[in-house]
Amino acid sequence: MSAIGTDHSTICYRAQIYVIKAAAASDSYESVTREAHGIMLVWVTEAMTVNPPQHSNINMVPGRASPSYIIDGESIAVVDVCFPSDAKTILTFVRSTLGRDVEDIKLIVLTHSHIDHVNGVDYLVDKTHAALVVHANAEKYLTGERSTPMPSWHDRIEFLRFFSKHSFPRPSISDVFSMPWAGVPGIKKGIRSRVSHWLVDGEDLPGHPEWKVIHTPGHTDDSICLYSSQHKSLISGDTILNLQGQLALSPLVRLDSEALAESLKRLKRLQVDKIYPGWGPPVFVENILDRISTDALSRQVAS
Numbered sequence: 001m002s003a004i005g006t007d008h009s010t011i012c013y014r015a016q017i018y019v020i021k022a023a024a025a026s027d028s029y030e031s032v033t034r035e036a037h038g039i040m041l042v043w044v045t046e047a048m049t050v051n052p053p054q055h056s057n058i059n060m061v062p063g064r065a066s067p068s069y070i071i072d073g074e075s076i077a078v079v080d081v082c083f084p085s086d087a088k089t090i091l092t093f094v095r096s097t098l099g100r101d102v103e104d105i106k107l108i109v110l111t112h113s114h115i116d117h118v119n120g121v122d123y124l125v126d127k128t129h130a131a132l133v134v135h136a137n138a139e140k141y142l143t144g145e146r147s148t149p150m151p152s153w154h155d156r157i158e159f160l161r162f163f164s165k166h167s168f169p170r171p172s173i174s175d176v177f178s179m180p181w182a183g184v185p186g187i188k189k190g191i192r193s194r195v196s197h198w199l200v201d202g203e204d205l206p207g208h209p210e211w212k213v214i215h216t217p218g219h220t221d222d223s224i225c226l227y228s229s230q231h232k233s234l235i236s237g238d239t240i241l242n243l244q245g246q247l248a249l250s251p252l253v254r255l256d257s258e259a260l261a262e263s264l265k266r267l268k269r270l271q272v273d274k275i276y277p278g279w280g281p282p283v284f285v286e287n288i289l290d291r292i293s294t295d296a297l298s299r300q301v302a303s
Helices: 012-026 029-035 039-046 085-097 121-128 136-142 153-166 173-178 257-268 294-302
Strands: 060-062 068-072 076-079 103-111 131-135 198-199 208-215 224-228 233-237 240-242 246-249 274-277
Touching: 060 085, 060 246, 060 274, 085 173, 121 198, 121 240, 131 136, 131 294, 208 257, 240 274, 240 294
Parallel strands: 076 103, 103 131, 131 198, 233 274
Antiparallel strands: 060 068, 068 076, 208 224, 224 233, 240 246
């Protein structure tokens, strides 16, 4: 599968500008960059080039592992919150870059229950009192009733390969002592926040009816994507990642490879010109999912 790109300016400048602007209203550029783990620097040097859209209400905020996405509408929805320090970065971004009150954050959405997507949610809910919504299959994990499944030995090897190339997630010292450690495979730890609504496939995202919830099991059984036909945009969580310019199924953990392949077939029926992945920068290319070879996907799932 070849890299997808154009000769236009890199999308990563957006992540960099966000952090720089946030620094202007904070202690220093260095402190904000440190809060964001500086992962934008990896993306700036390694990401493919794309042509950013002139008008978009989706903003990426880099995290210490996975990014968060902010849907900026009449109210604000935040998608995924990795660690508490990332929640602080989101609040700074909303105030200094969007020029809005943090009380405008009315909704927090989790694309699935893994450690790098959920452990900042308690902090953000405490500060904003936003409603929390997650797919119904996440209930057993977020309540601590069950642990997220342990990855296979193959997935553990892929995990080490992946992070040897892309840098391991590094929570801050304060994160280590303040986060709930939910979503760690093999450990029954939930979050403190109450889920306001359990999402199901095909429903509108509460408060943002232009976005549809798509259940995409495979990476996990509670994975979802968010799709806007109006904007031809897909927030993919870890169902699809951008790995140094290659769009790919998550190489890290596959709870059910066949389900993941079926989920991708569903997504390929949609018209997607903008994809906001759970790893790597957004990609803006017309009919972007059509550029992924079905044969390549089949080989990837079978590996």
